[in-house]
Each structure stands twice: as C-alpha cells, then as structure tokens.
C-alpha cells in the first residue's frame with residue numbers, strides 16, 4: 001500500500017513542521033515511559049528522520065535505527081542525521097532487519113491496513129520487558145470551516161487507499177496479545193497557522209495528482225481551500241481553533 005502524502009522534498013518539509021509541533025510532547029511521553037537503559041530503539045515509519053532523532057534523545061538509546069519503506073525519505077534521513085542508522089523496510093513484513101528493546105511509531109498506522117494485528121506482530125519481535133509505543137491520530141476537532149473541508153477530503157483520500165485517518169479509535173479498543181501498560185488519549189490544541197502549514201502542502205503537491213480528490217471535488221473548491229490555508233499562514237494566525245486528539249498505546253512484552 002502506498003503512503004498517501006508522498007515522498008517529495010515538500011513532503012519532508014511538512015514532516016519537519018509536524019516535528020516542530022509534536023516533538024516536545026512525544027519526547028515527554030517517551031521520557032515518562034522508558035525507564036530502563038535501551039541498547040537499540042527503532043523508529044517505525046521514520047520518514048526523513050525527525051522522529052528518529054527525537055526518539056534517540058528521549059529514550060537515550062545507545063543506538064537508534066529508523067525503518068521506512070521510502071528510499072527518498074531514507075536518503076534525506078541519512079543526509080540530515082548521520083548519528084543514526086536508517087534501513088529500508090516494509091513494516092507490514094516481519095521480522096525486521098534489526099531488533100530493538102524499544103519500538104516507537106507516530107502518524108504511521110493511519111496509512112496501514114489492520115493496525116491492531118500489525119501491532120501484535122510487532123510486539124512479538126520485542127525481547128521480554130521490551131516496549132512498543134504508538135502515538136496515532138484519533139480525531140481532529142475544529143469549528144473552522146476550511147479545516148473541516150480539508151479534513152473531510154483527506155479522510156476520504158486515506159480511506160480510498162484502504163486505511164483509516166482516525167485510526168486511534170480502533171487502537172483504543174484493540175485486543176492486544178501482550179500487556180497494555182497504557183491506553184490514553186492526548187489532547188493538543190494547535191495554532192491556526194501551524195495547522196494551515198501542515199495542511200497546505202498536501203493541497204498543492206498531493207491533491208492535484210490524486211484521482212480520488214480530482215474526481216470528488218471541483219478544481220475551484222480545491223483552489224479555494226488551498227488559498228484560504230495560505231492566507232492563514234501569511235497572517236500568522238496564532239489563535240488555536242483546532243485540536244488534535246492522539247491515542248497513545250504502550251505495550252510491554
């Protein structure tokens with residue numbers, strides 16, 4: 001299954017912006033849960049490596065490895081973060097080319113089928129006592145119309161590829177084989193300009209190539225959404241009219 005939001009330089013910049021908004025919170029989560037020395041930590045779906053650096057620092061692992069299916073993102077990750085190892089791997093296939101005592105994923109399972117069964121397969125790769133941490137999207141709540149229109153289109157696009165954007169609810173009620181040490185929501189209000197920055201690049205670099213989007217939404221409406229997001233970025237709108245709800249799951253083998 002292909003990754004919905006592409007692998008271009010624009011997509012990498014979008015993930016950099018996501019890192020800026022989410023990394024401080026992800027880092028605090030990992031620090032609060034990883035209490036033993038870690039030899040190897042694995043970042044599942046590492047993209048261009050921002051989460052890998054965050055995981056390495058937060059877990060204080062001796063070695064950190066990022067796994068991703070995208071050769072473009074991995075090339076970028078190796079260029080930016082030479083302290084870590086990056087390996088191309090399709091995460092729907094087990095075992096992995098590397099073993100680790102801590103595995104972490106963020107914004108990955110929205111793009112994969114059967115997320116609970118995948119997490120169960122991944123948790124079987126852990127040594128006894130090893131940890132699998134997931135931070136995945138459960139909902140995005142907003143009263144701002146342009147954000148709602150953007151999100152409805154993206155939800156449909158991800159669904160058209162057989163996955164579920166708001167995968168968090170499925171994880172929250174998932175049946176896991178190993179011990180679930182934590183299953184909690186995490187709420188993060190985001191400024192309108194940060195949200196617009198994270199959304200805008202998909203309207204220019206992804207939507208125009210997607211048959212699902214082009215078939216469902218008139219070109220004029222797509223342009224209107226894109227322009228409204230750009231205006232919010234240019235205005236530097238610091239109000240928080242949008243809230244991310246993440247699902248955090250921690251499994252211990």
Ligand SMILES: C[S@@+](CC[C@H](N)C(=O)[O-])C[C@H]1O[C@@H](n2cnc3c(N)ncnc32)[C@H](O)[C@@H]1O
Nearest residue numbers: 003015045046047051068069070090091106107
């Ligand atoms: C939204 S990005 C998240 C990147 C990073 N975890 C973050 O939070 O910024 C999802 C990543 O998952 C990767 N991915 C999607 N399907 C995959 C698969 N089957 N195997 C490995 N990586 C995959 C994509 O290439 C992309 O880099």
